[in-house]
Amino acid sequence: MCGLAALFEPGRHFDPGLLAGMEDDLFHRGPDSGGIVSEPGLALVFRRLAILDPGSQADQPMSDASGRCSLVFNGEIYNYRALRHALEQEGVRLRTSGDTEVVLEGYLRWGEDVLGRLEGMFAFCLVDRERGVALAARDPLGIKPLYMMHSGTTVAFASEMRPLFRLHPPQADEEALAELVTFGWAAGRLSNCRGIERIPGGTLVTVPLAGGIPAEWRYCDPLETLCPDPDLDRADAEEQVHEVLKESVKAHLASDVGYAMQLSGGVDSSLVAALAQEETSGKLASFAVSLGDHPYDEGRYRDMVVQRYGLDHHEVAISAMEYAQALPRAVRHMEGPLPHGGCTTLMLLCERIRDRTKVVLTGEGADEMFGGYQRYAVWNKTRWQERLARLLPTR
Structure with missing residues (x-):
């Protein structure tokens, strides 16, 4: 992951100490390199975790050759090679081999329509000096975080809330607190702090550099892409x-x-591991938290996957003391109460994996996509109860 912050206020010269502090806040998200662009009315701050084209030529903030646009981009575009080819076919000469410049040059070539071409997870802020606007966008599923603060004439965006606290001291949001207590997290636009909101997935925010009210455009709503096919049988669905x-x-x-x-050792990560090993030359490195004799430990299932696919597997034991000591740090990174205790465990596991690589695949998200949680079964049951209730007389 990388970290970004973008600040806009007509005519304001943002204090270098403020920007340096924001860069420090984001350092843990991108220890490889950092950069700041500051000019009257705007500032861009970035910390980079280099994954694609890790050399300094792809550092951020990134500007095009003409100086018209500057970009800070967090995420990864999985179809960047195809987009790169399309740009080159239209005569665009690219200086780097990664995905950040593809987003930048794609905007210069296709405008805001570039958003419909991006396949990946991302959050970015782009300044277009010629149009006199700044654009902030988040991927359709909202995988990469993007927070916004609008106070008076100041508009600011960041990958985390902490940099924004330097502009306005944090205050607990009572509305979000009610949802936190009830559900374990705050939904929708709510963050845990008053005056800071989460940009919804699939949303583009346009900020006039000369001042004015930011405008929003929902460029993609994943729910609108759902088109049930009654003629599709189970076998064909599974194959697709x-x-x-x-x-x-x-x-x-x-x-x-x-x-x-x-x-x-669960179905989701085991399936991803199997598919990833097919595409990997040599042994795929895998990591897991060992819970020992705890009934929730899935070690025996992990062993089956490791043996079948020949993975280079590593078991990580986490003691109760390590967990307790890490909990405050996990709360700090989550910037609020933890929705479940596994957040701390995953943080500790990732810290161990970090010694080996910067990139790790998981089975996260599969339960939401395929209805793996118990609540989906309950919802399905109540749906049928609702249908039955409509058929029964009310008196």
């Missing part, structure tokens, strides 16, 4: 899902610095 998963895993392996796998 299998092919899409293979393509997705292969795309996620794009890295100039290697990759590894988080393997819990």
